[in-house]
Amino acid sequence: MSSRTKFIGAVEIGTSKVSVLIGELSQGSLHIIGVGECQSRGVIKGAVVDFRAASEATHTALMAAEQKAGTRIDEVYLAQTGGHLEGFYNEASVNVSSADNLVSAPDIDTVCRLAKAKKLPDGRLVVHHLRRPFRLDGRNVPDPEHLVGQRLEAGYWTVHGVESMIAAQLHVIRGFNVRVAELILSSLASGAMLATAEEKQNGVLVIDVGAGTTDFVLYRDGCAQITGVVPVAGSHLTNDLSLGLRVTDGQAEKLKLRFGRGTVTTKDRNEKVWLNGDFAIGDRQFSRHSIEQITAARTTELFEVVRKKLGPAFSPEKTAAGIILTGGTANLPGLDEAAARVFGVQVRLGEAPSWVTENLRDPSFTSVLGLLHYGISSRTELSAPRRRSRTPGWVQKLFASA
Amino acid sequence: MSESNSTNVSTRSWRDIPQQVKPRTMGREGKKRLVLGFGNIVGVLLLVAASAWGVYELVHLWDTNPTRITSPTKGVPVRDFTVRTDGVLDKAWVQRTLDLAKSASLMELDLIKLKGRLEESGQVSKAVIERRFPDILVVTLQERTPVARIMARIGDASPVVFVISRDGMVYSGFGYNVEMTEALPFIDGVKLVREGAGFSRIDGMDVVADLLGTAQVDAPLLYRSFKVVSLARFGLDRTLIVKSSEVEVITFGSSQDSFYKQLARLDYIIAETRRQNAPGQLKSVNLSLGVKQVPISFEPPTPVNEPKRGSGLNFFRTAAPTSTPSFFAPSRNTSPSKREF
Numbered sequence: 001m002s003s004r005t006k007f008i009g010a011v012e013i014g015t016s017k018v019s020v021l022i023g024e025l026s027q028g029s030l031h032i033i034g035v036g037e038c039q040s041r042g043v044i045k046g047a048v049v050d051f052r053a054a055s056e057a058t059h060t061a062l063m064a065a066e067q068k069a070g071t072r073i074d075e076v077y078l079a080q081t082g083g084h085l086e087g088f089y090n091e092a093s094v095n096v097s098s099a100d101n102l103v104s105a106p107d108i109d110t111v112c113r114l115a116k117a118k119k120l121p122d123g124r125l126v127v128h129h130l131r132r133p134f135r136l137d138g139r140n141v142p143d144p145e146h147l148v149g150q151r152l153e154a155g156y157w158t159v160h161g162v163e164s165m166i167a168a169q170l171h172v173i174r175g176f177n178v179r180v181a182e183l184i185l186s187s188l189a190s191g192a193m194l195a196t197a198e199e200k201q202n203g204v205l206v207i208d209v210g211a212g213t214t215d216f217v218l219y220r221d222g223c224a225q226i227t228g229v230v231p232v233a234g235s236h237l238t239n240d241l242s243l244g245l246r247v248t249d250g251q252a253e254k255l256k257l258r259f260g261r262g263t264v265t266t267k268d269r270n271e272k273v274w275l276n277g278d279f280a281i282g283d284r285q286f287s288r289h290s291i292e293q294i295t296a297a298r299t300t301e302l303f304e305v306v307r308k309k310l311g312p313a314f315s316p317e318k319t320a321a322g323i324i325l326t327g328g329t330a331n332l333p334g335l336d337e338a339a340a341r342v343f344g345v346q347v348r349l350g351e352a353p354s355w356v357t358e359n360l361r362d363p364s365f366t367s368v369l370g371l372l373h374y375g376i377s378s379r380t381e382l383s384a385p386r387r388r389s390r391t392p393g394w395v396q397k398l399f400a401s402a
Numbered sequence: 403m404s405e406s407n408s409t410n411v412s413t414r415s416w417r418d419i420p421q422q423v424k425p426r427t428m429g430r431e432g433k434k435r436l437v438l439g440f441g442n443i444v445g446v447l448l449l450v451a452a453s454a455w456g457v458y459e460l461v462h463l464w465d466t467n468p469t470r471i472t473s474p475t476k477g478v479p480v481r482d483f484t485v486r487t488d489g490v491l492d493k494a495w496v497q498r499t500l501d502l503a504k505s506a507s508l509m510e511l512d513l514i515k516l517k518g519r520l521e522e523s524g525q526v527s528k529a530v531i532e533r534r535f536p537d538i539l540v541v542t543l544q545e546r547t548p549v550a551r552i553m554a555r556i557g558d559a560s561p562v563v564f565v566i567s568r569d570g571m572v573y574s575g576f577g578y579n580v581e582m583t584e585a586l587p588f589i590d591g592v593k594l595v596r597e598g599a600g601f602s603r604i605d606g607m608d609v610v611a612d613l614l615g616t617a618q619v620d621a622p623l624l625y626r627s628f629k630v631v632s633l634a635r636f637g638l639d640r641t642l643i644v645k646s647s648e649v650e651v652i653t654f655g656s657s658q659d660s661f662y663k664q665l666a667r668l669d670y671i672i673a674e675t676r677r678q679n680a681p682g683q684l685k686s687v688n689l690s691l692g693v694k695q696v697p698i699s700f701e702p703p704t705p706v707n708e709p710k711r712g713s714g715l716n717f718f719r720t721a722a723p724t725s726t727p728s729f730f731a732p733s734r735n736t737s738p739s740k741r742e743f
Contacts, residue, residue: 059429072435116413126415158413167419174423177435183416 007033007071009062009178010371012079012186013169015043015212015235016328018058019368020065021360022073023376030372034069035360036061045212045231046082048168055175062176075181076173077375079189079367080127081213083231084162089132090118091155103136103144103152111154120160127166128159128185130224140221159185159227182375187215187227189370190326192377194350195219199321205314206350207306207339208367209329211235215367216306218314226313230305234329237298244294245286251275259288260295262334263341299335303342316344326350328364479505481537489545490577491525496541499523508533524573524600546571548578549611550631552589554601568611570603585626587614591634591643606636609656613642616661621669624648641690648672648684650701655690664689667696 005026012019022034038061042050066072092114096103116129133140136149144152166183173180191206200219208215214230237260242252259273272285307314322345325336336347352361352369360369425436480502485493500516513531520529520543528544548565552572555561565575566589575583589610595602610631617625627646635641636656644652649672654664667689675684682701689696 055429059431063431118413120413125418126413161416163414163419166416170416170419170421171423171427174421175427175429175432177423177428177432177439179421 007069007074008181008372008375009065009073009076010079010368010375011058011062011076011173012368012371013043013046013048013054013058013172014040014079014081014210015045015233016040016210017364018061019365020058020061021365021368021372022065022069022071023372024069024071025376030376032357032360032369032372033071034065034067036063036065036068038064043212046210046229047084047165048172051168051172054168055172058172059176062178073178075179077182077184077371078169078173078180079186079371080161080166080169080183081186081210081215081229082161082165083213083229084165085127085159085185085227085229086161087157087159087227088118089155089157089226091115091132091153092117093151093153096150096152101148101150103147103149105145107152108134108145108154111152112156115154115156116158118158123163124160125163125166126158126160127183128157128188128227130157130159130188130227131155132157132223132225133221142222157224157226182371182378184371184374184378185215185217185227186210186213186367187217187229188224189367189374190215190350191217191219191224191370192374193352193366193370194324194326195321197222199324202320203318204321205310205319205323205343205345207303207323207325208327209233209302209325209335210327210364210367211329214302214306214327216310218310218319220318226310228306228309230302230309232302232305233327234332236302237295237329237332240294240298241291245290247275247284255286255291256295256332259291260332261292262296262299262332262336262338264289264292264296265334266292295332296334296338299332299338300342303339307342314343319343319345322346322348324348324350326363326366328362330363478509478536479507480511480539482539484534484538484540485543486541487543487545489525489543489547491543491545492577495576496520496543500541508535508537508539511539522599523576524567524571525576527567527569527571546573548575548583548586549607549614550589551583551586552592552594554594556596564601566604566607568608570605570607572601572604587628587644588630589633590630590645591632591636604633606633606642609636609640610642613644613654613656613661617665620662621665624665624669639690649687650684651686653686653688653690655692659689659692663693671696671698 005024008023008025010021010023016039018038018040020034020036021032022036024031024033038057040054041057042048042053042055043057048054062073092111094107094111094114097107098104111134112131115131120126132155133142134144135141135153135155136144136147137151141147170180170183187206187208190208191200195204195206201222203218203220205216205218211234212231214233216228216230217224218226234256238249238252238256241247241255241260242249245252245255247255255273255275266289269287269289271288273288273291274283274285276283323339323343325339325347326349329335330349336349339347350363350366352366356369423432425433428436483493483496485491485496499520501519502511511533513533516531517529520526520531520541525545526543527546530542532540532542534540546567546569549568550566552564552566553561554564554572562574563583564572565578565583565586566572572594589604589607592604594604610633614625614628614631617628624646627648628644629647630645632643632645635643640656642654642656644654646652649668652668654661668687671687672684680700685699685701687696687698691697
């Protein structure tokens with residue numbers, strides 16, 4: 001990694017809001033120097049449907065962050081989510097080539113290349129190749145080089161998405177004349193931020209419940225095993241309330257935030273709550289039990305969809321560290337109880353590390369914080385063996401901007 | 403998948419999506435950044451080009467006509483002088499000597515030439531000239547101090563008095579106190595040789611300066627009686643011959659004894675002569691032979707009824723001085739027994 005100071009923008013174009021953080025990366029240490037937020041427009045379930053509206057919202061958030069930071073962004077790490085994202089697992093194996101059965105670097109390269117070489121359907125692009133631990137003669141090894149064995153196996157969880165949808169998000173950022181350096185799955189960003197190495201080793205499921213989508217990642221043996229995106233999230237709870245109580249989306253959102261719960265706790269069916277509470281004309285009363293029933297039913301359904309999508313890969317026994325919930329909808333009371341009922345494991349709300357400032361500790365900032373964390377650590381790993389570029393940084397910066 | 407599967411299946415990544423965007427599809431802020439980016443490039447290119455052109459012009463000018471390099475500052479003439487000196491020369495003298503044209507600019511001046519002009523006068527041993535922008539010339543002078551005088555005639559002109567410094571430089575002398583210069587003894591027994599606008603240096607002036615300096619400090623009455631110092635025999639036996647109002651010829655040796663001791667001896671002899679009511683005035687005292695012998699001679703006494711007192715030559719042997727009215731012995735050597743006269 002270059003030793004010069006770099007200003008990295010972490011951007012998440014969500015369904016309800018666009019979040020931008022600017023990190024100052026200098027000498028390997030990261031300082032967050034700017035925050036920008038804007039209500040999202042033109043984005044449904046993580047996919048850009050109105051390019052102009054999405055661009056305006058994103059650029060507004062980027063400008064706000066740059067103004068707060070007092071600097072210009074050099075490059076962007078962009079969060080990727082949406083129902084179009086899918087994944088599959090593919091593995092390959094090779095016989096160790098050397099006569100003394102010592103695993104060499106070419107063996108590892110070959111098996112990795114084979115494991116990643118699976119043709120995707122037309123119009124789809126790889127977003128991530130997530131490697132699971134190597135297996136040497138059936139045993140898990142983190143790094144097989146210089147170990148003795150006969151058969152080396154490697155497996156990758158490949159995340160891929162629709163080219164046009166990914167390109168649309170890239171072009172929203174390019175419209176600001178900044179290059180996208182990393183495209184990172186939202187769930188991986190959240191997981192990198194919240195789950196410890198020990199939890200990842202023991203097995204942990206991180207669920208990021210946003211407004212339009214729910215992203216999840218299952219860790220085991222220290223690696224991401226499965227990722228996924230479910231196009232059901234907080235906005236569906238609002239929508240259900242709107243339909244069930246016959247109120248507008250705005251009123252439903254208010255009711256959800258004030259009285260919504262992941263589980264039903266109100267026993268008295270006659271307990272009423274006011275829509276606005278200001279006794280103005282048009283203010284109405286609703287049954288609290290009904291509100292909780294609607295939100296709890298949808299929440300349970302959401303987690304069941306996630307569990308169904310995980311399939312046999314998830315088992316409570318192999319998820320000893322339980323479930324970590326995050327995302328804007330994770331603020332809904334009782335969400336952890338609902339998740340615990342569905343998955344049968346302990347559930348906790350994700351907490352940002354202590355170095356995160358108070359104004360960024362809300363769960364809705366987890367994935368955008370994780371973007372910086374994950375992006376920098378993955379780039380460090382990738383660039384470590386490479387030779388440092390001899391081109392001076394300021395020249396690159398000068399020409400990159402044009 | 404097994405090893406037998408084809409390995410040349412290429413999976414396209416999101417990095418394969420071209421990130422070039424046409425300006426018309428950019429947002430307002432994007433376009434602004436694009437313009438700024440191009441502005442940066444153009445600015446840097448212009449800066450590089452201007453620097454290269456400047457260097458080229460400078461090298462070209464240096465090769466063809468270096469004096470033109472100073473031309474940009476020609477418009478600022480020298481407004482004032484600042485003179486710093488350890489002697490007596492003043493700003494008016496510096497201005498007269500440098501003789502700068504009124505329109506001369508600071509950068510146009512040839513400082514080496516001006517420095518030479520100041521040092522040519524002889525009175526200035528070292529001159530430093532600095533430019534203080536935008537229009538001040540700073541002149542720092544280190545002056546010579548005169549130790550003796552000399553009469554010299556240049557051409558058919560009438561003889562003129564020059565002064566001589568310790569390093570043998572002969573020069574006119576400007577701004578000195580008249581009483582001070584008139585108290586200086588004359589130098590004799592040297593042949594002045596013209597060198598450029600002045601004279602070549604006189605050898606042995608450092609020894610003369612030591613003698614006169616010691617006399618001036620330790621025996622001011624004796625010093626005031628010195629009229630002429632001759633270097634006629636300096637080249638032969640390194641002796642200095644002094645003509646004074648007290649003794650016609652005093653011979654000082656420069657190699658055997660210190661001038662301090664020789665002056666003390668002379669002072670004693672003069673005092674003793676007076677005390678003993680010597681018949682004539684002292685004609686010569688030779689102090690160059692050392693502590694054992696000091697040949698002296700007297701003027702022949704006036705023939706009016708005075709008894710003849712032997713020859714005019716006598717030798718003073720060691721004797722304790724009774725008084726030294728004109729000699730100030732330093733406190734560190736006040737014991738008469740230690741004063742080896």
